[in-house]
Amino acid sequence: MDRLIYTALSGASQTLYEQQISANNLANVNTNGFRADMAMATNDKVKGGGFDTRYMAQEGASGVNDSTGVAEKTERPLDVAIQGSGxxxxxxxxxxxxxxxxxxxxxxxxxxxxxxxxxxxxxxxxxxxxxxxxxxxxxxxxxxxxxxxxxxxxxxxxxxxxxxxxxxxxxxxxxxxxxxxxxx
Incomplete structure (x- = not known):
């Protein structure tokens, strides 16, 4: 029974991490050029004696959202906006x-x-x-x-x-x- 708590805690920890990512993305929604983070989770087998029946949630390779926002026209000659990728x-x-x-x-x-x-x-x-x-x-x-x-x-x-x-x-x-x- 006590081993089950580690499995549950790994899932809860991953959920908290994903909430942090979401909060950061929301806080920066109006920041020029901001790219949202994407949280990924994987499951890893817990090695040990007997059968591999337990899995732990692990942070996977995070990514960056590359979708572009709306360009705003300014009157500043040094402001630039990239059209397309780059x-x-x-x-x-x-x-x-x-x-x-x-x-x-x-x-x-x-x-x-x-x-x-x-x-x-x-x-x-x-x-x-x-x-x-x-x-x-x-x-x-x-x-x-x-x-x-x-x-x-x-x-x-x-x-x-x-x-x-x-x-x-x-x-x-x-x-x-x-x-x-x-x-x-």
């Missing part, structure tokens, strides 16, 4: 390349483009805007700058957003909520 590559505080679909790009006081404090990567590394420039993104992710005097003849392309297309099965979330390749 992710924006950013560099986290540890120097690792991580991925997001959050297109709310900010410019810090050194001219670096950031998303949630992570450096936005272009084809040539982190993107840094020249001082006193008006920036805008093209539909292909090309970043163009115009001098602040408005002389459009002086407009030049300085970089292009690093966009990656990784199958969702190969992605996982890190503790900061950013997407990383499942192998690290």
């Amino acid at each position: 992710y924006i590559a950013v560099q986290d505080k540890n120097g690792n390349e991580v991925y997001t679909r959050n297109g709310n790009i900010q410019q810090d006081d050194q001219g670096q483009l950031t998303i949630d404090g992570n450096l936005v990567l272009g084809d040539n590394g982190p993107i840094i805007l020249p001082p006193n420039a008006i920036a805008s993104f093209g539909s292909d992710g090309t970043l163009s700058v115009t001098p602040d005097d408005g002389d459009v003849t002086a407009t030049m392309d300085i970089d292009r957003l690093k966009l990656v297309d990784i199958p969702v099965a190969n992605l996982a979330k890190n503790p900061e909520g950013m997407l990383v390749t499942a192998d690290g």
